[in-house]
Amino acid sequence: MRYFLELSYNGASYHGWQRQPNAVSVQEVLENALSLLLRTDINTIGAGRTDAGVHARQIMVHFDFSSFLDTDQFIYKMNAFLPVDIAVQNVRLVKETAHARFDALSRSYQYLISCHKDPFSINSAYHVKKELDIDLMNEAAKLLLNYSNFKCFSKSKTNVKTYNCTITNAVWEQTGELLVFNISANRFLRNMVRAIVGTLIEIGTHKLNMDDLVRIVKSEDRSEAGYSVPAHGLYLTKVDYPKTIYLNV
Known part of the structure:
Protein backbone atom coordinates (compact mmCIF):
# COMPACT_ATOMS: atom_id res chain seq x y z
CA MET A 1 0.00 0.00 0.00
CA ALA A 104 1.95 17.31 -8.27
CA LEU A 105 -0.15 19.81 -10.21
CA SER A 106 1.46 22.90 -8.71
CA ARG A 107 3.82 24.07 -6.02
CA SER A 108 3.74 27.32 -4.06
CA TYR A 109 6.54 29.16 -2.29
CA GLN A 110 6.82 32.22 -0.09
CA TYR A 111 9.88 34.37 0.44
CA LEU A 112 9.98 36.57 3.55
CA ILE A 113 11.80 39.89 3.70
CA SER A 114 12.20 41.88 6.89
CA CYS A 115 12.02 45.59 6.09
CA HIS A 116 13.32 46.58 9.53
CA LYS A 117 16.07 45.15 11.69
CA ASP A 118 14.43 42.49 13.82
CA PRO A 119 16.50 40.19 16.07
CA PHE A 120 13.59 37.74 16.24
CA SER A 121 13.42 37.11 12.49
CA ILE A 122 17.12 36.76 11.68
CA ASN A 123 16.71 33.02 11.02
CA SER A 124 13.32 33.17 9.32
CA ALA A 125 13.39 36.24 7.04
CA TYR A 126 15.96 38.11 4.95
CA HIS A 127 16.65 41.63 6.17
CA VAL A 128 16.91 44.17 3.33
CA LYS A 129 18.27 47.51 4.51
CA LYS A 130 17.41 49.56 1.41
CA GLU A 131 13.95 50.97 0.77
CA LEU A 132 12.03 48.90 -1.77
CA ASP A 133 9.58 50.09 -4.43
CA ILE A 134 6.92 47.44 -3.85
CA ASP A 135 4.61 48.66 -6.62
CA LEU A 136 7.41 48.37 -9.17
CA MET A 137 8.36 44.93 -7.83
CA ASN A 138 4.76 43.78 -8.26
CA GLU A 139 4.68 45.14 -11.79
CA ALA A 140 7.84 43.17 -12.56
CA ALA A 141 6.52 40.02 -10.87
CA LYS A 142 3.38 40.16 -12.99
CA LEU A 143 5.52 40.36 -16.11
CA LEU A 144 6.98 36.91 -15.33
CA LEU A 145 3.61 35.32 -16.12
CA ASN A 146 4.14 36.21 -19.79
CA TYR A 147 7.13 33.89 -20.12
CA SER A 148 7.83 30.16 -19.84
CA ASN A 149 11.59 29.66 -20.24
CA PHE A 150 13.34 30.56 -16.97
CA LYS A 151 16.84 29.28 -17.63
CA CYS A 152 18.15 32.70 -16.56
CA PHE A 153 17.01 31.96 -12.99
CA SER A 154 18.19 28.34 -12.88
CA LYS A 155 21.24 27.15 -11.04
CA SER A 156 24.07 26.42 -13.46
CA LYS A 157 25.06 22.81 -14.17
CA THR A 158 21.64 21.39 -13.34
CA ASN A 159 20.42 18.26 -15.08
CA VAL A 160 16.96 19.05 -16.45
CA LYS A 161 15.30 18.26 -19.78
CA THR A 162 13.52 21.60 -20.02
CA TYR A 163 13.71 25.05 -18.43
CA ASN A 164 10.03 25.72 -19.12
CA CYS A 165 7.76 26.45 -16.16
CA THR A 166 4.22 27.81 -16.04
CA ILE A 167 4.00 30.51 -13.35
CA THR A 168 0.36 31.08 -12.33
CA ASN A 169 0.86 33.57 -9.51
CA ALA A 170 3.62 35.99 -8.51
CA VAL A 171 2.80 38.81 -6.12
CA TRP A 172 4.30 40.81 -3.23
CA GLU A 173 2.26 41.55 -0.11
CA GLN A 174 3.05 43.68 2.92
CA THR A 175 2.22 41.83 6.15
CA GLY A 176 3.08 43.95 9.15
CA GLU A 177 6.86 44.35 9.22
CA LEU A 178 7.32 41.62 6.61
CA LEU A 179 7.29 41.81 2.83
CA VAL A 180 6.08 38.45 1.48
CA PHE A 181 6.58 37.19 -2.06
CA ASN A 182 4.08 34.53 -3.13
CA ILE A 183 4.76 32.47 -6.23
CA SER A 184 3.07 29.37 -7.69
CA ALA A 185 3.95 27.28 -10.72
CA ASN A 186 3.58 23.79 -12.10
CA ARG A 187 7.30 23.24 -11.45
CA PHE A 188 10.40 25.14 -10.34
CA LEU A 189 14.03 24.97 -11.35
CA ARG A 190 16.83 24.73 -8.81
CA ASN A 191 17.44 28.10 -7.13
CA MET A 192 14.72 29.66 -9.31
CA VAL A 193 12.70 31.40 -6.60
CA ARG A 194 15.75 32.80 -4.83
CA ALA A 195 17.16 34.14 -8.10
CA ILE A 196 13.80 35.69 -9.03
CA VAL A 197 13.55 37.38 -5.62
CA GLY A 198 17.11 38.72 -5.89
CA THR A 199 16.35 40.15 -9.32
CA LEU A 200 13.08 41.72 -8.14
CA ILE A 201 14.89 43.30 -5.19
CA GLU A 202 17.31 44.94 -7.63
CA ILE A 203 14.29 46.27 -9.51
CA GLY A 204 12.80 47.47 -6.20
CA THR A 205 15.96 49.42 -5.43
CA HIS A 206 15.97 50.84 -9.01
CA LYS A 207 19.23 49.13 -9.86
CA LEU A 208 17.37 47.35 -12.68
CA ASN A 209 14.24 48.34 -14.61
CA MET A 210 11.44 46.56 -16.45
CA ASP A 211 13.34 46.53 -19.74
CA ASP A 212 16.24 44.89 -17.93
CA LEU A 213 13.92 42.12 -16.67
CA VAL A 214 12.72 41.37 -20.20
CA ARG A 215 16.31 41.31 -21.42
CA ILE A 216 17.34 38.99 -18.57
CA VAL A 217 14.56 36.47 -19.22
CA LYS A 218 15.22 36.43 -22.96
CA SER A 219 18.97 36.03 -22.42
CA GLU A 220 18.54 32.57 -20.82
CA ASP A 221 21.78 33.40 -18.99
CA ARG A 222 22.01 33.07 -15.19
CA SER A 223 24.86 35.60 -15.04
CA GLU A 224 22.52 38.29 -16.37
CA ALA A 225 19.97 37.92 -13.55
CA GLY A 226 20.19 39.29 -10.01
CA TYR A 227 21.81 37.70 -6.99
CA SER A 228 20.41 34.67 -5.18
CA VAL A 229 18.87 35.66 -1.84
CA PRO A 230 19.67 33.60 1.30
CA ALA A 231 17.91 30.28 1.83
CA HIS A 232 16.53 31.03 5.30
CA GLY A 233 13.78 33.30 3.95
CA LEU A 234 12.32 30.68 1.58
CA TYR A 235 9.36 28.43 2.40
CA LEU A 236 7.65 25.72 0.37
CA THR A 237 4.06 26.38 1.40
CA LYS A 238 1.77 24.12 -0.62
CA VAL A 239 1.77 21.23 -3.09
CA ASP A 240 -1.47 20.50 -4.95
CA TYR A 241 -2.53 17.11 -6.31
CA PRO A 242 -5.56 15.75 -8.18
CA LYS A 243 -8.14 14.48 -5.70
CA THR A 244 -8.41 11.25 -7.68
CA ILE A 245 -5.12 9.91 -6.27
CA TYR A 246 -6.53 9.62 -2.75
CA LEU A 247 -8.42 6.54 -1.51
CA ASN A 248 -11.35 7.16 0.81
CA VAL A 249 -10.78 4.43 3.32
Missing part, protein backbone atom coordinates in the same frame (compact mmCIF):
# COMPACT_ATOMS: atom_id res chain seq x y z
CA ARG A 2 1.13 3.52 -0.72
CA TYR A 3 0.79 6.46 1.65
CA PHE A 4 1.15 10.20 1.24
CA LEU A 5 2.74 11.86 4.26
CA GLU A 6 2.20 15.59 4.84
CA LEU A 7 5.29 17.05 6.44
CA SER A 8 6.56 20.43 7.64
CA TYR A 9 10.05 21.35 8.74
CA ASN A 10 12.43 24.10 9.67
CA GLY A 11 15.35 23.58 7.31
CA ALA A 12 17.98 25.54 9.26
CA SER A 13 19.76 22.45 10.59
CA TYR A 14 19.55 20.37 7.40
CA HIS A 15 21.43 20.15 4.15
CA GLY A 16 18.17 20.23 2.20
CA TRP A 17 15.52 17.56 1.69
CA GLN A 18 17.48 14.93 -0.24
CA ARG A 19 19.85 12.41 1.33
CA GLN A 20 23.49 13.48 1.22
CA PRO A 21 26.56 11.25 1.72
CA ASN A 22 28.29 13.58 4.19
CA ALA A 23 25.55 15.82 5.61
CA VAL A 24 22.29 15.42 7.50
CA SER A 25 19.13 15.83 5.38
CA VAL A 26 15.43 15.88 6.20
CA GLN A 27 14.87 12.74 4.11
CA GLU A 28 17.48 10.80 6.10
CA VAL A 29 15.98 11.76 9.46
CA LEU A 30 12.45 11.00 8.25
CA GLU A 31 13.35 7.61 6.78
CA ASN A 32 15.20 6.61 9.94
CA ALA A 33 12.15 7.46 12.05
CA LEU A 34 9.76 5.65 9.69
CA SER A 35 11.95 2.56 9.58
CA LEU A 36 12.24 2.49 13.36
CA LEU A 37 8.51 2.90 13.92
CA LEU A 38 7.36 0.47 11.23
CA ARG A 39 10.21 -2.00 11.87
CA THR A 40 11.20 -2.30 8.23
CA ASP A 41 13.34 -0.29 5.85
CA ILE A 42 11.29 2.57 4.43
CA ASN A 43 12.28 4.66 1.40
CA THR A 44 10.55 7.94 0.62
CA ILE A 45 10.00 10.14 -2.42
CA GLY A 46 9.37 13.84 -1.83
CA ALA A 47 7.45 16.38 -3.87
CA GLY A 48 10.61 18.40 -4.37
CA ARG A 49 14.21 18.85 -3.33
CA THR A 50 14.50 21.91 -1.14
CA ASP A 51 18.04 23.28 -0.81
CA ALA A 52 20.05 23.56 2.39
CA GLY A 53 18.42 25.96 4.84
CA VAL A 54 15.09 26.17 3.00
CA HIS A 55 11.94 25.51 5.03
CA ALA A 56 8.70 23.68 4.22
CA ARG A 57 5.32 24.55 5.68
CA GLN A 58 3.90 21.71 3.60
CA ILE A 59 5.68 19.05 1.58
CA MET A 60 4.19 15.75 0.50
CA VAL A 61 6.17 12.51 0.67
CA HIS A 62 5.13 9.04 -0.44
CA PHE A 63 6.22 5.68 0.95
CA ASP A 64 5.07 2.05 0.72
CA PHE A 65 4.05 -0.13 3.64
CA SER A 66 2.29 -3.50 3.65
CA SER A 67 -0.31 -2.82 6.36
CA PHE A 68 -3.04 -0.32 7.18
CA LEU A 69 -1.93 2.49 9.47
CA ASP A 70 -3.92 3.85 12.38
CA THR A 71 -3.70 7.50 11.32
CA ASP A 72 -3.90 9.15 14.74
CA GLN A 73 -1.51 6.72 16.40
CA PHE A 74 0.93 6.89 13.49
CA ILE A 75 1.06 10.71 13.52
CA TYR A 76 1.44 10.79 17.31
CA LYS A 77 4.28 8.25 17.35
CA MET A 78 6.10 9.73 14.36
CA ASN A 79 6.11 13.16 15.97
CA ALA A 80 7.49 11.61 19.15
CA PHE A 81 10.29 9.99 17.15
CA LEU A 82 11.15 13.04 15.05
CA PRO A 83 13.18 16.05 16.26
CA VAL A 84 11.38 19.28 17.15
CA ASP A 85 12.10 20.89 13.77
CA ILE A 86 10.28 18.22 11.71
CA ALA A 87 6.55 17.52 12.10
CA VAL A 88 4.11 15.08 10.51
CA GLN A 89 0.78 16.79 9.85
CA ASN A 90 -1.20 14.03 8.13
CA VAL A 91 -1.00 10.65 6.40
CA ARG A 92 -3.38 9.36 3.71
CA LEU A 93 -3.74 6.17 1.73
CA VAL A 94 -3.38 6.74 -2.02
CA LYS A 95 -3.47 4.73 -5.21
CA GLU A 96 -0.53 2.41 -5.78
CA THR A 97 0.52 4.48 -8.79
CA ALA A 98 0.41 7.85 -6.99
CA HIS A 99 3.70 9.74 -6.99
CA ALA A 100 4.55 12.65 -4.67
CA ARG A 101 6.75 14.33 -7.27
CA PHE A 102 5.28 13.51 -10.66
CA ASP A 103 1.59 13.81 -9.74
